[in-house]
Amino acid sequence: xxxxxxxxxxxxxxxxxxxxxxxxxxxxxxxxxxxxxxxxxxxxxxxxxxxxxxxxxxxxxxxxxxxxxxxxxxxxxxxxxxxxxxxxxxxxxxxxxxxxxxxxxxxxxxxxxxxxxxxxxxxxxxxxxxxxxxxxxxxxxxxxxxxxxxxxxxxxxxxxxxxxxxxxxxxxxxxxxxxxxxxxxxxxxxxxxxxxxxxxxxxxxxxxxxxxxxxxxxxxxxxxxxxxxxxxxxxxxxxxxxxxxxxxxxxxxxxxxxxxxxxxxxxxxxxxxx
Amino acid sequence: xxxxxxxxxxxxxxxxxxxxxxxxxxxxxxxxxxxxxxxxxxxxxxxxxxxxxxxxxxxxxxxxxxxxxxxxxxxxxxxxxxxxxxxxxxxxxxxxxxxxxxxxxxxxxxxxxxxxxxxxxxxxxxxxxxxxxxxxxxxxxxxxxx
Numbered sequence: 001x002x003x004x005x006x007x008x009x010x011x012x013x014x015x016x017x018x019x020x021x022x023x024x025x026x027x028x029x030x031x032x033x034x035x036x037x038x039x040x041x042x043x044x045x046x047x048x049x050x051x052x053x054x055x056x057x058x059x060x061x062x063x064x065x066x067x068x069x070x071x072x073x074x075x076x077x078x079x080x081x082x083x084x085x086x087x088x089x090x091x092x093x094x095x096x097x098x099x100x101x102x103x104x105x106x107x108x109x110x111x112x113x114x115x116x117x118x119x120x121x122x123x124x125x126x127x128x129x130x131x132x133x134x135x136x137x138x139x140x141x142x143x144x145x146x147x148x149x150x151x152x153x154x155x156x157x158x159x160x161x162x163x164x165x166x167x168x169x170x171x172x173x174x175x176x177x178x179x180x181x182x183x184x185x186x187x188x189x190x191x192x193x194x195x196x197x198x199x200x201x202x203x204x205x206x207x208x209x210x211x212x213x214x215x216x217x218x219x220x221x222x223x224x225x226x227x228x229x230x231x232x233x234x235x236x237x238x239x240x241x242x243x244x245x246x247x248x249x250x251x252x253x254x255x256x257x258x259x260x261x262x263x264x265x266x267x268x269x270x271x272x273x274x
Numbered sequence: 275x276x277x278x279x280x281x282x283x284x285x286x287x288x289x290x291x292x293x294x295x296x297x298x299x300x301x302x303x304x305x306x307x308x309x310x311x312x313x314x315x316x317x318x319x320x321x322x323x324x325x326x327x328x329x330x331x332x333x334x335x336x337x338x339x340x341x342x343x344x345x346x347x348x349x350x351x352x353x354x355x356x357x358x359x360x361x362x363x364x365x366x367x368x369x370x371x372x373x374x375x376x377x378x379x380x381x382x383x384x385x386x387x388x389x390x391x392x393x394x395x396x397x398x399x400x401x402x403x404x405x406x407x408x409x410x411x412x413x414x415x416x417x418x419x420x
Contacts, residue, residue, distance in 0.1 A: 182391075182392060183391075183393045183394075184392075184393065184395065184398075185391060185398040185403060186383040186403070187374075187383055188381060188383070193381070196381065197350050200349050200350045201347075201348045201350070202336065202348050202350060203332075203334060203335045203346050203348050204345075236393075237395065240394060240397075240398045241392070242393045242395050242396070
């Protein structure tokens with residue numbers, strides 16, 4: 001997609017926002033502005049509800065949200081042919097708004113031929129290699145982050161709903177065990193911070209539940225988009241534990257369990273966090 | 275009163291800081307280490323600094339403490355103001371050495387332990403978070419919090 005067209009898209013987005021504002025004005029009620037109810041489900045709440053007002057405001061406004069540089073790149077890549085087969089994603093999947101809708105709510109998903117779980121990133125690379133005969137994207141590359149964010153953002157507002165029974169059950173159990181297992185010199189489990197102490201302050205950090213529904217997300221500290229596996233690695237290293245590799249089975253299973261913990265929460269890719 | 279010797283599982287000495295073996299200690303009653311780890315008195319001023327230091331005690335990550343010049347004290351654990359009037363030196367020493375002996379589910383790190391840890395980063399492998407004397411220094415500081 002050309003720069004001009006991207007510009008046009010942005011104008012359309014601005015149009016939508018203006019319409020929404022007018023809508024609020026006509027409704028005569030802004031009582032719900034700033035309410036974060038939609039970021040909660042049952043006893044679960046997104047990191048959004050723990051984020052500072054300024055950080056939320058960046059996420060709320062697609063123009064202020066710095067992650068849109070990556071979303072726009074993902075959109076451009078979607079229809080760019082690559083690889084020996086001369087195909088692009090759109091050759092087979094047409095309009096991502098239709099075909100990718102709901103993907104983020106279902107991944108990681110069990111893959112019969114692999115005999116294990118696959119994450120969205122892995123599915124994208126399966127398509128690149130098998131369907132396009134193109135090189136796989138590197139995990140934390142700008143292309144992979146862009147494409148994953150673009151795909152996941154098609155599910156914005158839809159409820160997280162990973163399948164954890166049937167063939168996925170043993171992988172779910174592994175992810176759960178990982179979440180509850182202590183590790184590192186500081187000997188802490190994910191659970192210690194994100195279950196037992198969500199809502200408490202660790203020095204200047206307000207601990208959230210460690211939900212996955214905003215990923216890939218823009219982290220102010222990273223000054224860029226990052227994958228959920230990058231976050232897992234960071235949380236492992238903070239307790240002085242050896243991290244696992246990007247795309248490792250351990251992290252994909254953990255991602256499945258974390259996804260289940262956030263069941264019912266809306267997908268909010270691309271989120272903004274500090 | 276039950277006496278348990280911890281830290282030395284087998285005959286092999288556990289390596290702590292740069293090849294220094296972990297000091298043996300005795301837990302009495304499951305809640306106290308009465309004897310100093312080093313025999314050398316702790317330095318309370320040093321201990322205060324170590325309690326603040328993010329790569330050492332980092333106690334402020336989880337505890338409010340009477341250290342007003344530092345902003346953002348955590349609230350994961352209880353406020354440590356007055357902690358020396360609630361606990362004896364031996365009880366405080368045990369909590370610093372390995373709080374999981376008192377409460378196996380605690381989030382508080384064991385500051386003087388190398389055994390039974392999982393996937394420790396190479397840089398920290400077989401090393402304790404605090405050296406024996408650093409435990410004694412922080413303890414000396416805690417004992418000023420009456």
